[in-house]
Amino acid sequence: MKSLIIALALVAAVPFPAHAEHRTPRDLRELAYQNGIRIGSAVDIAALRSEDDYRKVLNREFSHVTAENAMKWESVEPERGVFTWGDADALVDNARRNNQKVRGHTLVWHNQLPAWLTTGVENGTIDAAELRDILRDHVTTQVRRYKGKIRAWDVVNEVVNDDGTMRQSIWLTHLGPGYIADVFRWAHRADPHAKLYINDYNLEWNAPKIETTLSIVKDLQAQGVPIHGVGFQGHLGIQYDYPGDWANVMKRFADLGLEIAVTELDVRMVLPVTPEKLATQADYYRRALTDCLSVKVCREFTVWGFTDRHSWVPGWFDGEGAACLLDENLAPKPAYHALLTVKKA
Numbered sequence: 001m002k003s004l005i006i007a008l009a010l011v012a013a014v015p016f017p018a019h020a021e022h023r024t025p026r027d028l029r030e031l032a033y034q035n036g037i038r039i040g041s042a043v044d045i046a047a048l049r050s051e052d053d054y055r056k057v058l059n060r061e062f063s064h065v066t067a068e069n070a071m072k073w074e075s076v077e078p079e080r081g082v083f084t085w086g087d088a089d090a091l092v093d094n095a096r097r098n099n100q101k102v103r104g105h106t107l108v109w110h111n112q113l114p115a116w117l118t119t120g121v122e123n124g125t126i127d128a129a130e131l132r133d134i135l136r137d138h139v140t141t142q143v144r145r146y147k148g149k150i151r152a153w154d155v156v157n158e159v160v161n162d163d164g165t166m167r168q169s170i171w172l173t174h175l176g177p178g179y180i181a182d183v184f185r186w187a188h189r190a191d192p193h194a195k196l197y198i199n200d201y202n203l204e205w206n207a208p209k210i211e212t213t214l215s216i217v218k219d220l221q222a223q224g225v226p227i228h229g230v231g232f233q234g235h236l237g238i239q240y241d242y243p244g245d246w247a248n249v250m251k252r253f254a255d256l257g258l259e260i261a262v263t264e265l266d267v268r269m270v271l272p273v274t275p276e277k278l279a280t281q282a283d284y285y286r287r288a289l290t291d292c293l294s295v296k297v298c299r300e301f302t303v304w305g306f307t308d309r310h311s312w313v314p315g316w317f318d319g320e321g322a323a324c325l326l327d328e329n330l331a332p333k334p335a336y337h338a339l340l341t342v343k344k345a
Protein backbone atom coordinates (compact mmCIF):
# COMPACT_ATOMS: atom_id res chain seq x y z
CA MET A 1 0.00 0.00 0.00
CA LYS A 2 2.76 2.35 1.06
CA SER A 3 4.69 1.77 -2.15
CA LEU A 4 1.54 2.32 -4.15
CA ILE A 5 1.07 5.68 -2.49
CA ILE A 6 4.69 6.58 -3.17
CA ALA A 7 4.32 5.50 -6.79
CA LEU A 8 1.18 7.60 -7.16
CA ALA A 9 2.89 10.57 -5.54
CA LEU A 10 5.78 10.19 -7.96
CA VAL A 11 3.49 10.10 -10.95
CA ALA A 12 1.71 13.18 -9.68
CA ALA A 13 5.05 14.94 -9.17
CA VAL A 14 6.24 14.33 -12.71
CA PRO A 15 5.83 17.67 -14.42
CA PHE A 16 3.29 17.92 -17.20
CA PRO A 17 5.32 16.78 -20.22
CA ALA A 18 6.60 19.77 -22.12
CA HIS A 19 5.32 18.49 -25.43
CA ALA A 20 1.76 18.14 -24.13
CA GLU A 21 0.79 21.64 -25.13
CA HIS A 22 1.99 20.87 -28.66
CA ARG A 23 -0.04 17.73 -29.08
CA THR A 24 -2.32 17.83 -32.10
CA PRO A 25 -5.09 20.21 -31.14
CA ARG A 26 -8.58 18.78 -30.93
CA ASP A 27 -10.22 21.62 -32.86
CA LEU A 28 -9.58 25.02 -34.43
CA ARG A 29 -10.17 26.90 -31.21
CA GLU A 30 -7.43 24.94 -29.50
CA LEU A 31 -5.16 25.27 -32.53
CA ALA A 32 -5.62 29.03 -32.44
CA TYR A 33 -4.98 29.16 -28.71
CA GLN A 34 -1.78 27.12 -28.97
CA ASN A 35 -0.50 29.48 -31.64
CA GLY A 36 -1.49 32.73 -29.97
CA ILE A 37 -3.95 33.83 -32.64
CA ARG A 38 -7.69 33.74 -33.16
CA ILE A 39 -9.27 31.66 -35.89
CA GLY A 40 -12.51 33.13 -37.16
CA SER A 41 -15.36 32.60 -39.55
CA ALA A 42 -17.85 34.73 -41.40
CA VAL A 43 -21.33 34.07 -40.05
CA ASP A 44 -24.61 33.63 -41.89
CA ILE A 45 -27.06 35.02 -39.35
CA ALA A 46 -30.09 33.14 -40.70
CA ALA A 47 -28.20 29.87 -40.25
CA LEU A 48 -27.00 30.94 -36.81
CA ARG A 49 -30.61 31.50 -35.82
CA SER A 50 -32.21 28.43 -37.36
CA GLU A 51 -29.64 25.63 -37.58
CA ASP A 52 -28.56 24.04 -34.31
CA ASP A 53 -25.71 22.07 -35.85
CA TYR A 54 -24.34 25.18 -37.59
CA ARG A 55 -24.43 27.16 -34.36
CA LYS A 56 -22.82 24.37 -32.37
CA VAL A 57 -19.87 23.99 -34.75
CA LEU A 58 -19.39 27.75 -35.08
CA ASN A 59 -19.23 28.24 -31.35
CA ARG A 60 -17.02 25.23 -30.72
CA GLU A 61 -14.43 25.87 -33.43
CA PHE A 62 -14.09 29.63 -33.73
CA SER A 63 -12.78 32.32 -31.43
CA HIS A 64 -13.41 35.20 -33.85
CA VAL A 65 -16.43 36.06 -36.01
CA THR A 66 -17.37 38.42 -38.82
CA ALA A 67 -20.90 39.10 -40.02
CA GLU A 68 -21.02 37.95 -43.64
CA ASN A 69 -23.63 40.57 -44.53
CA ALA A 70 -25.38 41.80 -41.39
CA MET A 71 -23.19 44.85 -40.75
CA LYS A 72 -23.15 46.13 -44.33
CA TRP A 73 -24.84 49.44 -44.99
CA GLU A 74 -27.84 48.00 -46.88
CA SER A 75 -28.44 45.66 -43.94
CA VAL A 76 -28.28 48.23 -41.15
CA GLU A 77 -30.00 51.17 -42.85
CA PRO A 78 -32.20 49.85 -45.67
CA GLU A 79 -34.26 53.02 -45.65
CA ARG A 80 -32.92 56.40 -44.80
CA GLY A 81 -33.03 56.85 -41.04
CA VAL A 82 -34.52 53.39 -40.48
CA PHE A 83 -31.96 51.28 -38.66
CA THR A 84 -32.21 47.52 -38.46
CA TRP A 85 -29.59 46.28 -36.04
CA GLY A 86 -31.26 42.97 -35.13
CA ASP A 87 -28.99 40.65 -37.08
CA ALA A 88 -25.80 42.48 -36.23
CA ASP A 89 -26.79 42.54 -32.55
CA ALA A 90 -27.52 38.81 -32.66
CA LEU A 91 -24.00 38.15 -33.92
CA VAL A 92 -22.38 40.35 -31.29
CA ASP A 93 -24.44 38.78 -28.49
CA ASN A 94 -23.64 35.27 -29.62
CA ALA A 95 -19.96 36.20 -29.74
CA ARG A 96 -19.98 37.53 -26.20
CA ARG A 97 -21.62 34.37 -24.89
CA ASN A 98 -19.05 32.19 -26.66
CA ASN A 99 -15.83 34.06 -26.03
CA GLN A 100 -15.43 35.20 -29.61
CA LYS A 101 -13.91 38.48 -30.72
CA VAL A 102 -15.69 40.34 -33.50
CA ARG A 103 -14.51 41.91 -36.75
CA GLY A 104 -16.82 44.65 -37.96
CA HIS A 105 -17.39 44.39 -41.70
CA THR A 106 -17.56 46.90 -43.27
CA LEU A 107 -17.96 50.66 -42.87
CA VAL A 108 -17.12 52.01 -46.33
CA TRP A 109 -17.52 49.94 -49.48
CA HIS A 110 -18.85 50.44 -53.00
CA ASN A 111 -21.12 47.36 -52.83
CA GLN A 112 -24.24 46.52 -50.83
CA LEU A 113 -25.11 50.15 -50.34
CA PRO A 114 -28.79 50.92 -49.75
CA ALA A 115 -30.76 52.00 -52.83
CA TRP A 116 -31.88 55.26 -51.21
CA LEU A 117 -28.22 56.27 -51.07
CA THR A 118 -27.07 55.20 -54.53
CA THR A 119 -30.16 56.58 -56.28
CA GLY A 120 -29.98 59.82 -54.36
CA VAL A 121 -26.38 60.31 -55.43
CA GLU A 122 -27.15 59.34 -59.01
CA ASN A 123 -30.11 61.67 -59.48
CA GLY A 124 -28.42 64.53 -57.68
CA THR A 125 -30.85 64.83 -54.75
CA ILE A 126 -27.88 64.04 -52.49
CA ASP A 127 -25.04 66.46 -53.23
CA ALA A 128 -21.41 66.09 -52.17
CA ALA A 129 -21.77 68.05 -48.93
CA GLU A 130 -24.75 65.98 -47.86
CA LEU A 131 -23.03 62.77 -48.89
CA ARG A 132 -20.11 63.60 -46.62
CA ASP A 133 -22.49 64.20 -43.71
CA ILE A 134 -24.29 60.95 -44.43
CA LEU A 135 -21.01 59.04 -44.45
CA ARG A 136 -19.82 60.65 -41.23
CA ASP A 137 -23.10 59.85 -39.49
CA HIS A 138 -23.06 56.27 -40.75
CA VAL A 139 -19.52 55.59 -39.54
CA THR A 140 -20.07 57.31 -36.21
CA THR A 141 -23.44 55.69 -35.51
CA GLN A 142 -22.32 52.18 -36.33
CA VAL A 143 -18.96 52.27 -34.57
CA ARG A 144 -20.47 53.89 -31.50
CA ARG A 145 -23.23 51.29 -31.31
CA TYR A 146 -20.68 48.50 -30.91
CA LYS A 147 -18.08 50.46 -28.96
CA GLY A 148 -15.97 48.07 -26.89
CA LYS A 149 -17.57 45.04 -28.57
CA ILE A 150 -15.69 45.01 -31.84
CA ARG A 151 -11.99 44.20 -31.82
CA ALA A 152 -11.32 45.38 -35.35
CA TRP A 153 -13.20 47.23 -38.08
CA ASP A 154 -12.79 46.92 -41.83
CA VAL A 155 -13.00 50.68 -42.21
CA VAL A 156 -12.44 50.77 -45.95
CA ASN A 157 -12.98 47.75 -48.16
CA GLU A 158 -11.63 47.26 -51.70
CA VAL A 159 -10.65 50.87 -52.43
CA VAL A 160 -7.87 49.96 -54.90
CA ASN A 161 -8.31 48.47 -58.38
CA ASP A 162 -6.26 45.55 -59.65
CA ASP A 163 -4.19 47.89 -61.83
CA GLY A 164 -3.20 49.94 -58.77
CA THR A 165 -5.43 52.94 -59.49
CA MET A 166 -7.97 54.09 -56.93
CA ARG A 167 -11.47 52.67 -57.34
CA GLN A 168 -13.93 55.21 -58.78
CA SER A 169 -16.58 54.62 -56.12
CA ILE A 170 -19.22 57.21 -55.26
CA TRP A 171 -16.94 58.07 -52.34
CA LEU A 172 -13.92 58.92 -54.44
CA THR A 173 -15.82 60.63 -57.24
CA HIS A 174 -17.96 62.83 -55.00
CA LEU A 175 -15.78 63.37 -51.93
CA GLY A 176 -12.25 63.16 -53.35
CA PRO A 177 -9.39 61.02 -52.03
CA GLY A 178 -9.50 62.65 -48.58
CA TYR A 179 -12.54 60.57 -47.64
CA ILE A 180 -10.29 57.69 -46.57
CA ALA A 181 -8.48 59.75 -43.93
CA ASP A 182 -11.82 61.18 -42.80
CA VAL A 183 -13.47 57.82 -42.19
CA PHE A 184 -10.52 56.49 -40.21
CA ARG A 185 -10.59 59.60 -38.03
CA TRP A 186 -14.35 59.38 -37.50
CA ALA A 187 -14.16 55.69 -36.64
CA HIS A 188 -11.33 56.28 -34.18
CA ARG A 189 -13.26 59.03 -32.45
CA ALA A 190 -16.28 56.73 -32.09
CA ASP A 191 -14.28 53.85 -30.56
CA PRO A 192 -10.67 54.73 -29.70
CA HIS A 193 -9.83 51.10 -28.80
CA ALA A 194 -11.01 49.41 -31.98
CA LYS A 195 -8.29 48.39 -34.45
CA LEU A 196 -8.93 50.09 -37.76
CA TYR A 197 -8.17 48.19 -40.96
CA ILE A 198 -7.87 48.62 -44.67
CA ASN A 199 -9.10 45.41 -46.33
CA ASP A 200 -8.81 44.07 -49.88
CA TYR A 201 -8.70 41.04 -52.17
CA ASN A 202 -5.82 40.00 -54.45
CA LEU A 203 -3.57 41.87 -52.05
CA GLU A 204 -1.90 38.50 -51.44
CA TRP A 205 -0.07 38.72 -54.79
CA ASN A 206 -1.08 41.62 -57.03
CA ALA A 207 1.94 43.96 -57.26
CA PRO A 208 0.20 47.19 -58.38
CA LYS A 209 -2.46 46.77 -55.71
CA ILE A 210 0.16 46.00 -53.07
CA GLU A 211 2.25 49.07 -53.93
CA THR A 212 -0.74 51.43 -53.96
CA THR A 213 -2.06 50.04 -50.69
CA LEU A 214 1.35 50.43 -49.06
CA SER A 215 1.47 54.05 -50.17
CA ILE A 216 -2.06 54.72 -48.90
CA VAL A 217 -0.96 53.41 -45.51
CA LYS A 218 2.24 55.50 -45.48
CA ASP A 219 0.28 58.56 -46.53
CA LEU A 220 -2.26 58.12 -43.75
CA GLN A 221 0.50 57.54 -41.21
CA ALA A 222 2.33 60.68 -42.38
CA GLN A 223 -0.87 62.66 -41.71
CA GLY A 224 -1.24 61.10 -38.26
CA VAL A 225 -4.38 59.21 -39.26
CA PRO A 226 -5.17 56.23 -36.99
CA ILE A 227 -4.77 53.09 -39.11
CA HIS A 228 -3.78 49.88 -37.32
CA GLY A 229 -4.09 46.94 -39.65
CA VAL A 230 -4.30 45.47 -43.10
CA GLY A 231 -6.73 42.70 -43.97
CA PHE A 232 -6.01 40.19 -46.71
CA GLN A 233 -9.32 38.77 -47.86
CA GLY A 234 -7.69 35.67 -49.33
CA HIS A 235 -10.31 34.48 -51.79
CA LEU A 236 -8.19 31.80 -53.44
CA GLY A 237 -8.87 29.09 -56.02
CA ILE A 238 -6.88 25.95 -56.66
CA GLN A 239 -6.95 26.55 -60.43
CA TYR A 240 -4.54 29.42 -59.74
CA ASP A 241 -1.11 29.08 -58.18
CA TYR A 242 -0.92 29.60 -54.45
CA PRO A 243 0.29 33.18 -53.80
CA GLY A 244 3.79 32.11 -52.83
CA ASP A 245 5.02 35.55 -51.85
CA TRP A 246 2.20 36.21 -49.40
CA ALA A 247 4.33 35.96 -46.25
CA ASN A 248 6.68 38.61 -47.64
CA VAL A 249 3.80 40.88 -48.52
CA MET A 250 2.51 40.52 -44.96
CA LYS A 251 5.97 41.44 -43.67
CA ARG A 252 6.09 44.60 -45.78
CA PHE A 253 2.89 45.82 -44.13
CA ALA A 254 4.06 44.65 -40.70
CA ASP A 255 7.23 46.71 -41.21
CA LEU A 256 5.02 49.80 -41.38
CA GLY A 257 3.81 48.99 -37.89
CA LEU A 258 0.48 47.47 -38.92
CA GLU A 259 -1.05 44.30 -37.57
CA ILE A 260 -2.14 41.69 -40.09
CA ALA A 261 -5.28 39.63 -40.46
CA VAL A 262 -6.47 37.10 -42.99
CA THR A 263 -10.07 38.25 -43.12
CA GLU A 264 -12.02 36.20 -45.68
CA LEU A 265 -10.10 33.08 -46.63
CA ASP A 266 -11.71 30.49 -48.84
CA VAL A 267 -10.23 28.16 -51.44
CA ARG A 268 -12.63 27.36 -54.24
CA MET A 269 -12.35 24.75 -56.98
CA VAL A 270 -13.93 24.03 -60.32
CA LEU A 271 -16.56 21.36 -59.68
CA PRO A 272 -16.82 18.39 -59.45
CA VAL A 273 -14.93 17.72 -56.26
CA THR A 274 -12.21 15.06 -56.49
CA PRO A 275 -9.86 13.69 -53.82
CA GLU A 276 -6.93 15.33 -55.65
CA LYS A 277 -8.61 18.72 -55.62
CA LEU A 278 -9.41 18.38 -51.93
CA ALA A 279 -5.75 17.57 -51.25
CA THR A 280 -4.61 20.68 -53.14
CA GLN A 281 -7.18 22.75 -51.29
CA ALA A 282 -5.90 21.38 -47.99
CA ASP A 283 -2.41 22.44 -48.95
CA TYR A 284 -3.56 26.01 -49.74
CA TYR A 285 -5.31 26.34 -46.38
CA ARG A 286 -2.25 24.93 -44.61
CA ARG A 287 0.09 27.32 -46.39
CA ALA A 288 -2.13 30.31 -45.67
CA LEU A 289 -2.10 29.60 -41.95
CA THR A 290 1.65 28.92 -42.06
CA ASP A 291 2.19 32.29 -43.75
CA CYS A 292 0.09 34.06 -41.15
CA LEU A 293 1.99 32.40 -38.29
CA SER A 294 5.32 33.37 -39.86
CA VAL A 295 4.53 37.02 -39.15
CA LYS A 296 4.50 37.92 -35.49
CA VAL A 297 1.75 40.50 -35.84
CA CYS A 298 -0.68 38.28 -37.73
CA ARG A 299 -3.41 38.14 -35.11
CA GLU A 300 -6.44 36.70 -36.83
CA PHE A 301 -7.10 34.03 -39.43
CA THR A 302 -10.72 34.20 -40.59
CA VAL A 303 -12.43 32.01 -43.17
CA TRP A 304 -15.35 33.27 -45.27
CA GLY A 305 -17.79 30.70 -44.01
CA PHE A 306 -16.84 27.34 -42.54
CA THR A 307 -19.23 25.02 -44.35
CA ASP A 308 -20.03 24.38 -48.01
CA ARG A 309 -23.67 24.42 -46.91
CA HIS A 310 -23.45 28.21 -46.68
CA SER A 311 -20.84 29.68 -48.96
CA TRP A 312 -20.98 32.62 -51.32
CA VAL A 313 -18.81 30.81 -53.89
CA PRO A 314 -21.38 28.83 -55.94
CA GLY A 315 -23.53 31.95 -56.30
CA TRP A 316 -20.67 34.16 -57.47
CA PHE A 317 -18.30 31.91 -59.41
CA ASP A 318 -19.95 29.88 -62.13
CA GLY A 319 -19.23 26.17 -61.86
CA GLU A 320 -17.10 26.55 -58.74
CA GLY A 321 -17.68 25.64 -55.12
CA ALA A 322 -16.62 23.40 -52.23
CA ALA A 323 -14.44 26.23 -50.91
CA CYS A 324 -14.81 25.70 -47.16
CA LEU A 325 -13.22 23.61 -44.40
CA LEU A 326 -16.31 21.49 -43.73
CA ASP A 327 -18.67 19.94 -46.27
CA GLU A 328 -22.42 20.50 -46.49
CA ASN A 329 -23.06 18.00 -43.71
CA LEU A 330 -20.48 19.74 -41.52
CA ALA A 331 -18.02 16.87 -41.91
CA PRO A 332 -14.40 18.07 -41.76
CA LYS A 333 -12.63 17.98 -45.12
CA PRO A 334 -8.89 17.32 -45.62
CA ALA A 335 -8.33 21.09 -45.35
CA TYR A 336 -9.64 21.08 -41.79
CA HIS A 337 -7.29 18.28 -40.77
CA ALA A 338 -4.40 19.99 -42.56
CA LEU A 339 -4.89 23.14 -40.49
CA LEU A 340 -4.68 21.15 -37.27
CA THR A 341 -1.14 20.05 -38.17
CA VAL A 342 0.20 23.60 -38.56
CA LYS A 343 2.64 24.83 -35.93
CA LYS A 344 4.39 28.12 -35.50
CA ALA A 345 7.98 27.72 -36.76
Ligand code: XIL
Nearest residue numbers: 068069105106157201233264311312
Ligand atom coordinates in the same frame (compact mmCIF):
# COMPACT_ATOMS: atom_id res chain seq x y z
C1 XIL B 1 -20.20 38.58 -50.00
C2 XIL B 1 -21.16 37.70 -49.21
O1 XIL B 1 -20.49 36.53 -48.86
C3 XIL B 1 -22.37 37.39 -50.04
O2 XIL B 1 -23.35 36.70 -49.26
C4 XIL B 1 -23.00 38.69 -50.58
O3 XIL B 1 -24.05 38.37 -51.44
C5 XIL B 1 -21.96 39.49 -51.34
O4 XIL B 1 -20.84 39.73 -50.49
N1 XIL B 1 -15.49 40.58 -50.32
C6 XIL B 1 -16.10 41.08 -49.20
C7 XIL B 1 -17.32 40.43 -48.68
O5 XIL B 1 -15.56 42.00 -48.57
O6 XIL B 1 -18.17 41.34 -48.03
C8 XIL B 1 -18.08 39.70 -49.75
O7 XIL B 1 -19.14 38.98 -49.14
C9 XIL B 1 -17.15 38.77 -50.49
C10 XIL B 1 -16.03 39.54 -51.15
